[in-house]
Amino acid sequence: MIIYQENKTDFIKECDKRVIADSVAQNMRHNGINYFDDSQIEAWANSLPAISNVLKKTSTDDDIDVAIEYKFNQSKDRIDFLIYGKDGDGKNNVIIVELKQWSSVSRTNKMNFVHTFGGGGEKDYWHPSYQAKNYSNLLANFNEYIQNNDIALPTCAYLHNMDNGNAVLLDDLKLYPIVKDTPVFLKDDEEKLADFISRHVKHRNKELLYEIENSRVVPSKHLADMLKQSIEGNDFFSYDEAQANAVSEIVKTVEDALYYNEKKTIIIKGGAGTGKSVVAINVLGQLISGKHGQKYNAAYFATNAAPRMLYTEELVKNDYKKNAIKNLFKYPTVMVKTPDNEYDCAIIDEAHRVFAFKGGVGIKKGTNVLKDIIRASRVSVFFIDEDQAVTSIDYATIDRIKEIAYACHSRVIEGKDLELQTQFRVLGGDKYISFIKSFLGYNSHQPRYVVDHKYDFRVFDKASDMMSEIKRKDSEYQKEVQKEDLALFLDGKTSGKCRLVAGYTYNWVSKNQFRDSPKYDIVLDNGEFKAKWNLRCNEVGNAYSWLNDPASIDEVGCIHTCQGLDMNYCGVIIGKDLIYRDGHICFDKSANAKTDTNSMIRKSDDDMAAHLIRNTYNVLLTRGMKGTYVYCEDEPLREYLKSCIIGE
DSSP states (O other), X not given: OOOEXXXXXXXXXXXXXXXXHHHHHHHHXXXXXXXXXXXXXXXXXXXXXXXXXXXXXXXXXXXXXXXXXXXXXXXXXXXXXXXXXXXXXXXXXXXXXEEEOOOOOBOOSSTTEEEEEETTXXXXXXXXXXXXXXXXXXXXXXXXXXXXXXXXXXXXXXXXXXXXXXXXXXXXXXXXGGGGTSXXXXXTOHHHXXXXXXXXXXBOOTHHHHHHHTSOBOXXXXXXXXXXXXXXXXXXXXXXXXXXXXXXXXXXHHHHXXXXXXXXXXXXXXXTTSSHHHHHHHHHHHHHSOTTSSOXXXXXXXXXXXXXXXXXXXXXXXXXXXXXXXXXXXXXXXXXXXXXXXXXXXXXXTGGGOBOOOOBTTXXXXXXXXXXXXXXXXXXXXXXXXXXXXXXXXXXXXHHHHHHHHHTTOEEEOOGGGEEOOOOSOTTHHHHHHHHHHHTXXXXXXXXXXXXXXXXXXXXXXXXXXXXXHXXXXXXXXXXXXHHOHHHHHHOOOOOOEEEEEOSOSOOTTTTOXXXXXXXXXXXXXXXXXXXXSSOBTTTBSSSOTTTOGGGXXXXXXXXXXXXXXXXXXXXXXXXXXXXXXXXXXXXXXXXXXXXXXXXXXXSOHHHHHHHHHXXXXXXTTOEEEEEEXXXXXXXXXXXXXXXEEOO
């Protein structure tokens, strides 16, 4: 969202007249953004004239354009200052400048952070070069126009109140290697910053920012590339500050726990799509890579097989050995027979799915897997969203984790600084997530979804039509992947990662059958739509990634298969367990399939059943990165959902 845009001359005039802060505030309110206060207005009044003085010293044309507080679609994050146009060779560039009023900084043990007095008081803050580079990564990785037109995004930070003596710390390449490409300019660096700007922007291209603004929001990187970078201890395409803080806090806690011979338990809260898995995989890479001088015995644990299988397949493509990967991605029950404190760090993703084990496969009845995870690890890290618990045996809650941690003499670390809130998966952003929460009845807000060209949300009258559209999208993305990867083009085994999923209201009659079996689990539209459930068939067995399998486009995923996965487009079949009667959403546990022996919804009391059904659809409706399609078996629910969409 463009909040403020002007040419260099007019911007400088507003700064000289001391009206720039009021001008930006007025534009913020005009665009419906009211979450700023007097301290923010004061920051504009101080920082913008400082960058204005720098612009006066540049050799750029007077009519080049600047923008202030450019807002991302995905979050509340805003870029402080942009300067954009063409360089001397005619190449389009957008310079990102992170402005800070800090007067001094000191060292902290948290990776990529510094200690100073900032807007949140005295504490650790993300090094400003990392913040600027994060904004660049977000634009580069999510904006189609930037991807297709090779737009350069030079980044820097300007700390206009800070004496240059602080450069010793801020420019330390060993601590902050990013400053090599994203420099920090301090109070006496006006000339250097002016040269930096002049190198990248000389001439005007006013339409450039509008082209970026009106572009589609499209993720660009492949999961395999991101996983490889992360496992090797490099950055995972981008963070927001909350994610960066969580990674740094966990790594620091592991280092301290081993040094002081302590046990600690960290709780990271975050809703669907806020990057819990991004942080988890990054932590794993930082700990096992030896980037901090020591390799730690760490592993990623998840009850749900889907993300473990997907990560394994993607890393194998990058020549990682399967046996090595198995040592990194594990099922939680392995901790039952693991000695005390064997792991330096146990990273438990989708922790809300950790169950109360009832015995079997060589494990005694009554075994508490949650307790064994904490017992067997020096530091245990739980990534949890209690709104994604979907079976009656999902045991781990925040209260239970804390209770068992105290019993194991493991100090609990939690708090607001360790909550992930920015929406990274669903490109509809917080607005879409809030709509889904309201639609499912997590709150009493009236559900309304305003049509957004950046996210494709549709309700279908026929499941067969939705399937056709999902197949078309999958084919499109197959071709995109094959263009970039010759090997995938040659073997023809590409998944476009667009799939159908459904609530568990259909009996699994095709279990253990071949894929060409005439038995179908889901039959809708008077027989026009026929499909089988996912994952297990005689050809492939259990140990494969359903989402990566091109043949699974003809199948329907269930909650146990798709939780923790990201799809390009997700088509959701809402079964008769969710209906609309007398102006209210209702939950019918009797519609749950008898073959669903995991969820046990039919045997739960009404309140628990409603909780599990609601959570199931919360998960299913937040898998699609670029779009979500919905078909409701219950016609009144379908019409109600359509009525919530504004602007079609």
